[in-house]
Amino acid sequence: MRLRLPAGGPWATVRDHLVDRLPIGAEQVDAMFRARAVVDLDGPLEPDAPFVPGGSVWFHRELPEEAPVPSEIGIVHRDDNILVIDKPHFLATTPRGRHVAETALVRLRRDLDLPDLSPAHRLDRTTAGLVLFVIRPELRGAYQTMFQNRLVHKEYEAIAPFDPGLALPRAVRSRIVKERGVPAAREVPGEPNAETVVELVEHRGGLGRYRLLPRTGQTHQLRVHLNALGVPILNDDLYPVVAQRPPDDFSAPLQLLAKVLAFTDPVTGVARRFHSGLALGSW
Numbered sequence: 001m002r003l004r005l006p007a008g009g010p011w012a013t014v015r016d017h018l019v020d021r022l023p024i025g026a027e028q029v030d031a032m033f034r035a036r037a038v039v040d041l042d043g044p045l046e047p048d049a050p051f052v053p054g055g056s057v058w059f060h061r062e063l064p065e066e067a068p069v070p071s072e073i074g075i076v077h078r079d080d081n082i083l084v085i086d087k088p089h090f091l092a093t094t095p096r097g098r099h100v101a102e103t104a105l106v107r108l109r110r111d112l113d114l115p116d117l118s119p120a121h122r123l124d125r126t127t128a129g130l131v132l133f134v135i136r137p138e139l140r141g142a143y144q145t146m147f148q149n150r151l152v153h154k155e156y157e158a159i160a161p162f163d164p165g166l167a168l169p170r171a172v173r174s175r176i177v178k179e180r181g182v183p184a185a186r187e188v189p190g191e192p193n194a195e196t197v198v199e200l201v202e203h204r205g206g207l208g209r210y211r212l213l214p215r216t217g218q219t220h221q222l223r224v225h226l227n228a229l230g231v232p233i234l235n236d237d238l239y240p241v242v243a244q245r246p247p248d249d250f251s252a253p254l255q256l257l258a259k260v261l262a263f264t265d266p267v268t269g270v271a272r273r274f275h276s277g278l279a280l281g282s283w
Contacts, residue, residue: 004056010180011051014038018057020180021095032059066102067248073104073111076130076274081267082143083108083117083133084274089253092125104131121147124220126237129156129258129276142266147217154214155260156222159282160231162200162208169199171215172229178219184238185220187228194218196225207234209283211259222256234282255280 011017036044038059071088092103120132120143173192178185195215227239234255237243262273
């Protein structure tokens, strides 16, 4: 198996990256190095081989058994350049941790016979909705840069408790940090690095349907901000309390949906606007 190393990251060594990336644990990664089964173009790597941004390594490993996500991927749009999908809840965008085969990228490459497909951005595994993939490798940078430079309008929908005393709409700003190895992000004092506009669309039966407009893209930003307002998103297993969920439990999806993506196409110059065809089941 070939693994292309990311363009950047916190890893000092290739081993550190493999431990973080592969769903097999540190002991098995160390065993691969002892067996001289991790190689680059110059041959087998030692455990302290430095992480080289953008490099590649090769190795063989057995994939762990994964619980199949019982949902199909909806195709919202496809042309020669891009593919826009409706990602279901519980399906990771790309391989990471224990999720490899059961990811949108692997499924789409296989089912659509698009071996060069790559994501322009990512959506949390527990969040459903729109994700844009790039079909032609030479265009990958243009679309990824568009997301990195915040040139994409995003709208999310969430179901959460209704608080009649909560004044909305409002812009929520805070500083959010996400520590490696810690499941939940947290707000800390300091200059804000995250901003979300929160609007109440309607309410009934003690629940509200909210429109969320992120101005930034910090990890778990929408979940953190609604929790900070006292209205955590329904079925959130991280906020306000971390809850353990079996990997094959798909019974209570997080009620968060990436509803709209809109942008000026960086390749064609055409104005694009995509709407998710999914709906949140608790509403």
